[in-house]
Amino acid sequence: MNLRLLLALLLHFSTHFHGYCTTNNIQLGSQTTLVVPGLYIKGLVAHAFVLETSQPVPAFRAGLTVEATEDKYVCSFEVFLGNVKVWSSCHLSRFFTSEKCVLHLTRDGDLRLTGHNDEIGWRTATYGQGIERLQLSNTGNLVLVDEFDMIKWQSFHFPTNVMLWGQTLDVGTKLISLPTNSNSFYSFEIHREKLALYLNSGNFKYSYWEFKPLQPRKISFIRLASNGLQLFNDQSHKIAQIPSKRLQLLRFLAIENTTGNLGLYYYSATTTKFEASFQALRNKCDQPNICKANDICTLSKECSSLEIEGFSRIFCGNSRVDMKEIRGAMSILKDENKKMENTTRETCVGSCLDDCTCVGALFTSGNRECYLYGEVKGVKEVGDDEEVSFMVKVLKKGNGLKRWALILIIVGDGLVLFVCLGGLCFYMLRKRR
Numbered sequence: 001m002n003l004r005l006l007l008a009l010l011l012h013f014s015t016h017f018h019g020y021c022t023t024n025n026i027q028l029g030s031q032t033t034l035v036v037p038g039l040y041i042k043g044l045v046a047h048a049f050v051l052e053t054s055q056p057v058p059a060f061r062a063g064l065t066v067e068a069t070e071d072k073y074v075c076s077f078e079v080f081l082g083n084v085k086v087w088s089s090c091h092l093s094r095f096f097t098s099e100k101c102v103l104h105l106t107r108d109g110d111l112r113l114t115g116h117n118d119e120i121g122w123r124t125a126t127y128g129q130g131i132e133r134l135q136l137s138n139t140g141n142l143v144l145v146d147e148f149d150m151i152k153w154q155s156f157h158f159p160t161n162v163m164l165w166g167q168t169l170d171v172g173t174k175l176i177s178l179p180t181n182s183n184s185f186y187s188f189e190i191h192r193e194k195l196a197l198y199l200n201s202g203n204f205k206y207s208y209w210e211f212k213p214l215q216p217r218k219i220s221f222i223r224l225a226s227n228g229l230q231l232f233n234d235q236s237h238k239i240a241q242i243p244s245k246r247l248q249l250l251r252f253l254a255i256e257n258t259t260g261n262l263g264l265y266y267y268s269a270t271t272t273k274f275e276a277s278f279q280a281l282r283n284k285c286d287q288p289n290i291c292k293a294n295d296i297c298t299l300s301k302e303c304s305s306l307e308i309e310g311f312s313r314i315f316c317g318n319s320r321v322d323m324k325e326i327r328g329a330m331s332i333l334k335d336e337n338k339k340m341e342n343t344t345r346e347t348c349v350g351s352c353l354d355d356c357t358c359v360g361a362l363f364t365s366g367n368r369e370c371y372l373y374g375e376v377k378g379v380k381e382v383g384d385d386e387e388v389s390f391m392v393k394v395l396k397k398g399n400g401l402k403r404w405a406l407i408l409i410i411v412g413d414g415l416v417l418f419v420c421l422g423g424l425c426f427y428m429l430r431k432r433r
Contacts, residue, residue: 026050026105026134034064034101036073036115044068050103051136058082058267060140066101069094075101075115077122079140079155081164082267084274086140086252089113091160092176095121105134111144111153124153139166161188163224163253170221177255184289186260192218195231197255197262197280199288199333204374206333208288209262209280213240224253228278229264246277259287285380286332296329297380306376308392316356323349323361323391326379330388331362331371333378340370345389352393363389 034048049063062079065088075097076090089095097115104112109131113122130146131153137143141164142155156167161177163169175188184201193216197209213219213231220234227250228243244250248266251274255262262280267273281287285297295303308324338358340351345363348370352358360373366387376392 025136028105028107028109028132030134031102031104032064034066034075036066036075036097036099036101038099040068040071040073042068044073051134051142053136053138053140055138060086060136060138062136062142064101064103072096073098073101075113075121077103077111077113079136079142081140081251082274084162084252086162086164087142087155087158087160089122091178093122097121105131109144109152126153140164141167161186161255161257165224165226165249165251168221168223171219175253175255177257177260179257179260179289182289186255186257186288188255188262190219190222194219195222197260199260199378201375201377204335205337206288206335206378208260208286208332208334208378211240211242211280215239224250224264226250229253242278244277246275248277250277260289261287288333288378291379293375293377295379296326299381299383306379306392308394320396321353321393322396323352324394326390326392328381328383328385329379329390330382330385331360331373331376331378331390332380333373334362334371335373338372338374340372342368343370344368349391352391358393360390360392363391365389 032048032050034046037044044067046066047063049061051060051062053060058081060079060081062077065074065076065078067074067076073096074090074094076088076095078085078089079087095113095115097119099116102112102114104114106112106127108127109129110127111124111134112120114120124144126144129152131144132147133145135143135145143151144153145151156164159167159169159173159175161175163175169175169190171190171192173190177186177188179185184199187198187200189196189198194210194212196207196211199206199208217239218233219231219239220236221232223230223232225241228241230238231240233239242264244264244266246266248268250264250266253262253264259281263276264278265274266277268275284290284301291297291303294306294308296306298304306326308326340348345365348361348363351370352361352372355372357374358372360376362371362373363369364387379390382388
């Protein structure tokens, strides 16, 4: 077989349905294999679906996926709602393999992904628990059940960046969205007092959106209902809701990988696509990574360089620094660990100047809050709002004068003074004689 024919077959394989499909379940001992090409083909995505629900379109499907990534192939077990991926076994840890990708429900009830030389890349670790079969429910939940239909393992307990209709998440749960080719990631987190979106960048963690009940109440868990995201307390009483803006039934909640936006989605029979009925970030400039570091998102929703003279990332050990105010600007990012309340602008400035890791500060005069920043990011123009003041740490002019230069100046001045005084003394003695 020549190379051109091989490429054509592999490309055909990547864009069409392969594998067997059942609307029932997978029994013990069942095994599905997806062949991994020996030749790396950029953009290749191949599926072998093994489970499908009987609900109307779009239905849930689950199966093996082989995807070309970083010059290697990733093997994963995934669940799709229509064409949208709503769960993946390799969401946080990818399994790279060669030659083959195998899904195996062992005789002792362990669901596994294996690859070359039977290497185990992912497993449910449910062996010895009386597992009888693997099922895909009409809510998109993958479950391993015993002979009494008791659930021993379920994908709903291992959420990715998606929350499905009917799914419940407890306090402390995180949905994580991982942008491609980025060291940062987004997270949607459930706290006792609020729901919040975070940008996690290196050692920094900034919130950029939050939702709190109108009255201070403790959150116990949340559930995605047909008409919105519902919040419940410890007594399972609904205390708040983020409502859907459309009459259509909601199907899932998701954090978008590229923008970090949180959305509630329904299926549109008109467009045959999933559409957002609610989005947390309505303004483009409210997206945490819309602009690069040291850039500002303008009122025209374009990114522009701050071009701050004297700005530097190295401030530790340098006492000749100052704060420069950027008028009509603020940051959408906030670090609760770097927050000061009931403070003044002068105290806010001084706190950043005293902290060598601080490169910027935000002061709000209305509520007298101050936030310190370890990186200049998420800055946007707000017009003539005089209540907010965003400041950037800069080096003072003339800071490049070295100590040895000061010594030379002092020594030089001393020599000149010595010569002048010596000459004057010599003149006076000469005149007296």
